[in-house]
Amino acid sequence: xxxxxxxxxxxxxxxxxxxxxxxxxxxxxxxxxxxxxxxxxxxxxxxxxxxxxxxxxxxxxxxxxxxxxxxxxxxxxxxxxxxxxxxxxxxxxxxxxxxxxxxxxxxxxxxxxxxxxxxxxxxxxxxxxxxxxxxxxxxxxxxxxxxxxxxxxxxxxxxxxxxxxxxxxxxxxxxxxxxxxxxxxxxxxxxxxxxxxxxxxxxxxxxxxxxxxxxxxxxxxxxxxxxxxxxxxxxxxxxxxxxxxxxxxxxxxxxxxxxxxxxxxxxxxxxxxxxxxxxxxxxxxxxxxxxxxxxxxxxxxxxxxxxxxxxxxxxxxxxxxxxxxxxxxxxxxxxxxxxxxxxxxxxxxxxxxxxxxxxxxxxxxxxxxxxxxxxxxxxxxxxxxxxxx
Amino acid sequence: xxxxxxxxxxxxxxxxxxxxxxxxxxxxxxxxxxxxxxxxxxxxxxxxxxxxxxxxxxxxxxxxxxxxxxxxxxxxxxxxxxxxxxxxxxxxxxxxxxxxxxxxxxxxxxxxxxxxxxxxxxxxxxxxxxxxxxxxxxxxxxxxxxxxxxxxxxxxxxxxxxxxxxxxxxxxxxxxxxxxxxxxxxxxxxxxxxxxxxxxxxxxxxxxxxxxxxxxxxxxxxxxxxxxxxxxxx
Ligand SMILES: Nc1ncnc2c1ncn2[C@@H]1O[C@H](COP(=O)(O)OP(=O)(O)OP(=O)(O)O)[C@@H](O)[C@H]1O
Ligand SMILES: [Mg+2]
Numbered sequence: 001x002x003x004x005x006x007x008x009x010x011x012x013x014x015x016x017x018x019x020x021x022x023x024x025x026x027x028x029x030x031x032x033x034x035x036x037x038x039x040x041x042x043x044x045x046x047x048x049x050x051x052x053x054x055x056x057x058x059x060x061x062x063x064x065x066x067x068x069x070x071x072x073x074x075x076x077x078x079x080x081x082x083x084x085x086x087x088x089x090x091x092x093x094x095x096x097x098x099x100x101x102x103x104x105x106x107x108x109x110x111x112x113x114x115x116x117x118x119x120x121x122x123x124x125x126x127x128x129x130x131x132x133x134x135x136x137x138x139x140x141x142x143x144x145x146x147x148x149x150x151x152x153x154x155x156x157x158x159x160x161x162x163x164x165x166x167x168x169x170x171x172x173x174x175x176x177x178x179x180x181x182x183x184x185x186x187x188x189x190x191x192x193x194x195x196x197x198x199x200x201x202x203x204x205x206x207x208x209x210x211x212x213x214x215x216x217x218x219x220x221x222x223x224x225x226x227x228x229x230x231x232x233x234x235x236x237x238x239x240x241x242x243x244x245x246x247x248x249x250x251x252x253x254x255x256x257x258x259x260x261x262x263x264x265x266x267x268x269x270x271x272x273x274x275x276x277x278x279x280x281x282x283x284x285x286x287x288x289x290x291x292x293x294x295x296x297x298x299x300x301x302x303x304x305x306x307x308x309x310x311x312x313x314x315x316x317x318x319x320x321x322x323x324x325x326x327x328x329x330x331x332x333x334x335x336x337x338x339x340x341x342x343x344x345x346x347x348x349x350x351x352x353x354x355x356x357x358x359x360x361x362x363x364x365x366x367x368x369x370x371x372x373x374x375x376x377x378x379x380x381x382x383x384x385x386x387x388x389x
Numbered sequence: 390x391x392x393x394x395x396x397x398x399x400x401x402x403x404x405x406x407x408x409x410x411x412x413x414x415x416x417x418x419x420x421x422x423x424x425x426x427x428x429x430x431x432x433x434x435x436x437x438x439x440x441x442x443x444x445x446x447x448x449x450x451x452x453x454x455x456x457x458x459x460x461x462x463x464x465x466x467x468x469x470x471x472x473x474x475x476x477x478x479x480x481x482x483x484x485x486x487x488x489x490x491x492x493x494x495x496x497x498x499x500x501x502x503x504x505x506x507x508x509x510x511x512x513x514x515x516x517x518x519x520x521x522x523x524x525x526x527x528x529x530x531x532x533x534x535x536x537x538x539x540x541x542x543x544x545x546x547x548x549x550x551x552x553x554x555x556x557x558x559x560x561x562x563x564x565x566x567x568x569x570x571x572x573x574x575x576x577x578x579x580x581x582x583x584x585x586x587x588x589x590x591x592x593x594x595x596x597x598x599x600x601x602x603x604x605x606x607x608x609x610x611x612x613x614x615x616x617x618x619x620x621x622x623x
């Protein structure tokens with residue numbers, strides 16, 4: 001008997017008892033769907049977080065100093081010196097100040113992000129100017145009350161002509177000297193809803209201190225070396241690594257990737273258990289089916305079916321059951337992950353690999369768990385099978 | 390001339406705890422090509438046991454069995470399957486049709502296991518069904534047919550592969566006398582065409598029409614001869 005014949009027979013026997021076929025497949029359907037959903041969501045999530053981290057810059061080392069309790073401290077001048085002494089490693093440097101004061105123009109409040117930065121911050125963030133100029137060294141030196149705004153404020157508040165206008169931050173009037181090109185979608189709370197001012201001015205306006213320093217490295221391959229250079233310098237000052245922290249985006253991303261992968265494996269493993277249970281369900285029903293069809297097996301044997309003919313019929317039947325279950329599971333899983341992805345706002349389209357893998361696994365499980373009942377059927381003695389009531 | 394069926398001192402013994410049941414107790418039987426043999430005997434005498442051994446559906450506990458001159462008691466499962474497929478056609482009392490296959494598919498089954506192509510199978514199966522007069526029922530399922538029609542399907546199935554021996558275990562057991570008659574006439578016709586027929590029956594009037602009658606009691610042959618004297622003895 002040919003493969004095709006056996007396959008047709010299997011489909012027929014599935015169609016003949018739809019309710020049972022469905023219940024048999026349920027385990028596989030749930031298992032496959034769970035694997036697809038988990039893998040897709042985890043991959044979507046990893047992709048999303050990685051892209052957020054990458055946006056922060058993989059060429060940037062962010063240094064925070066917390067010198068409370070230390071005998072010595074470092075300030076912006078010390079780190080400027082370090083930066084200038086290592087011109088072959090670093091191409092830009094900027095202290096960062098986070099300002100939390102209210103942003104106001106013409107009695108309307110805005111929720112824009114306000115940051116104090118250096119004149120080189122443009123290079124670090126890869127910003128471009130739409131019009132006007134960026135913050136200059138002199139602005140920092142002389143605590144100038146100037147600022148550069150993102151495209152959101154320029155468009156929404158100033159109708160595209162923000163240059164020369166003012167904006168109030170924490171009650172201080174700042175003159176707008178430049179407008180940045182759009183980097184995001186110019187909407188509120190996006191990366192374009194932003195105000196940059198000289199870090200010196202920012203400390204005064206925000207009544208705060210420098211929160212971190214950004215070092216921009218020339219060559220991302222040398223980022224660990226650069227990290228060591230900064231680390232050595234700071235350790236030399238504090239004689240301890242308790243007072244500072246150097247954040248390397250790339251190593252963060254790597255760590256996170258690894259963590260997400262481990263988590264995906266664990267989750268898929270758990271989902272895999274339901275595939276196993278599904279396989280046992282198939283085996284159970286196949287055993288029942290073999291018993292029910294003992295007489296049929298006897299008839300087939302009396303007509304000249306060999307062991308392998310009977311074997312093939314039942315293995316293919318089990319394989320078909322789990323394959324059909326697998327396909328339903330894949331469709332269900334894909335639909336749910338795309339839906340959930342949209343809901344959370346990530347791209348959770350199942351990858352071809354996930355689909356191929358779960359399809360393969362489900363057929364494999366069907367064949368594996370169909371094997372035992374099938375060989376039981378094949379070994380039946382023809383006369384015993386024919387006499388079976 | 391070598392016999393087509395040659396049973397030599399065949400035993401089939403079932404052990405039921407302490408007791409042993411000798412369903413075949415030293416049976417020797419030769420059947421030649423073209424014979425029409427009726428096996429008769431009381432219920433439980435061992436007729437089916439003998440038939441199943443002849444049909445390679447069962448293996449004897451002891452003894453040798455030569456089919457077409459070949460020792461088949463030594464063959465393995467699949468080799469026996471091959472012989473059933475090529476040489477033997479079975480007709481059972483319970484028809485033994487597969488309920489979820491239609492008439493044509495049922496008749497095609499042995500041809501399927503013989504490895505014939507779809508076209509060839511359909512052609513041979515249709516021809517066999519024509520011979521039993523069921524050409525108009527190809528797509529019917531067994532439960533849509535009368536008992537007599539179902540038995541005719543099973544005869545067509547036994548015929549389809551053109552086996553040299555037809556084994557029928559009480560083929561008329563579940564049929565009324567008129568339909569039994571038709572089935573018997575059909576078997577006689579097949580015999581006239583050269584097929585060897587072995588038939589188990591309880592019905593004296595049917596056995597009386599066989600060329601040769603073998604009577605079994607307690608697993609032993611107690612009579613082997615022509616039909617006329619088989620029944621006057623009783
Ligand atoms: N699988 C078995 N296990 C034990 N005993 C068996 C088995 N099969 C048959 N027998 C015994 O062997 C004997 C012969 O059985 P068999 O079926 O050959 O009888 P039979 O002549 O065909 O009877 P009937 O006319 O009722 O069909 C009986 O006594 C039966 O109980
Ligand atoms: Mg019997």
